[in-house]
Amino acid sequence: MAQLLALPEEQRHEIIDGQLIPKEAASGGHGGIQLNLGATLVxxxxxxxxxxxxxxPGGWWFATEVLIELGPGQVYRPDLAGWRRERLTSLPTTVPIATRPDWLCEIISPSNAATDTVKKMWGHHRAQVPYYWLLDPRDETLQVYRWIEDGYTLVLSASRGERVHAAPFEAIELPIDLLFGADEHEPGSRPLVDEARRADCARARRGRRRRTRCHRGASGR
Known part of the structure; x- marks a missing residue:
């Protein structure tokens, strides 16, 4: 632990199974996905x-790439982490954070996919982290895992073009396209705004010919 904490902040490392391991620097695409998901949830x-x-509904604390101690020889730096506010009055400022998260998310890097999908998954399970998300830029998918006694069970798998209610954030509809950076006008992506409603609003603004209420977000006719 002392060796990890002595490293400069720009040298991102983790302790996995007692070994000090460098964490791969995020690419532009990786960072974009991380930002998109964080903005969607916060x-x-x-x-x-x-x-x-x-x-x-509120009720969560979020953090990105903070050191979290999940057990002996396990200090991870997840891409995103979340804690229910009913368990914490404030987000811990200690390094590493010793309070188990209620949700973790990793964006898989091609060079260390096994770390996120095997080694860290077992570390999260031993710490009883209730939910673990994996975002895979290679095939642009989201996988949602829920803790059970024998391991993590896959409760949701989604890809581009789908909108899902993903635990533990079922209160919102999550467009998978949005996480991977699709513009609403990109061919093949589903619009995030009702285009017919947008057109009605535009006509109303230009000519004042209609009395139309304009809303941001998807809405029915």
């Missing part, structure tokens, strides 16, 4: 409960 969930309407 808005609805990153506030004190009750956070507002059902789709904005």
């Amino acid at each position: 808005g609805p969930f990153g506030r004190r409960p009750p956070g507002g309407p059902p789709e904005r």
